[in-house]
């Protein structure tokens with residue numbers, strides 16, 4: 001199953017009163033189970049109302065004195081069973097990635113761990129990641145997609161992931177069905193997209209046109 005992950009980031013279109021109305025717009029018959037939506041951490045309580053949400057970040061700590069941290073246990077209590085980690089806009093030190101992967105495995109929690117290049121893809125796979133999302137930082141938020149700009153890197157990243165039994169998602173600049181089809185042809189298992197949906201005039205239409 002080819003996966004579509006929409007990252008709501010913290011755009012004005014997805015914050016405040018807009019979160020729920022955007023999530024309602026993105027709800028459709030194609031939704032489940034290939035669609036996941038990464039909500040801001042202040043909106044994870046919506047996991048009780050919407051089935052397909054993941055968090056944009058999670059920490060590795062458990063219950064205790066950890067001011068400001070986001071617990072997997074707490075996300076799970078809201079029905080959130082997965083999270084992005086190490087996004088280019090929220091980078092995490094490697095030892096923390098490693099301990100978060102170990103904890104996620106114990107709790108059956110699904111991490112999508114972002115990588116910025118091939119070296120990091122390999123490093124993250126070696127830590128035991130099951131899903132890696134390759135996103136070249138310089139293409140994030142732009143109009144030239146990773147699929148058009150870095151096809152050879154995607155192929156190599158797929159190979160690396162496969163050799164560790166992991167799946168590769170690709171993201172950055174994805175705006176068209178063609179971007180998605182190329183990504184799939186190159187061996188990716190899914191896409192990670194944000195502005196192409198969240199900032200589109202019609203997010204429902206934009207999302208549908210990307211789902212294959």
Ligand code: G3P
Pocket residue numbers: 007087135139140141142171172173174192193194195196
């Ligand atoms: O997490 C998705 C992301 O960083 C890509 O953003 O706006 O280029 O689709 P965008």
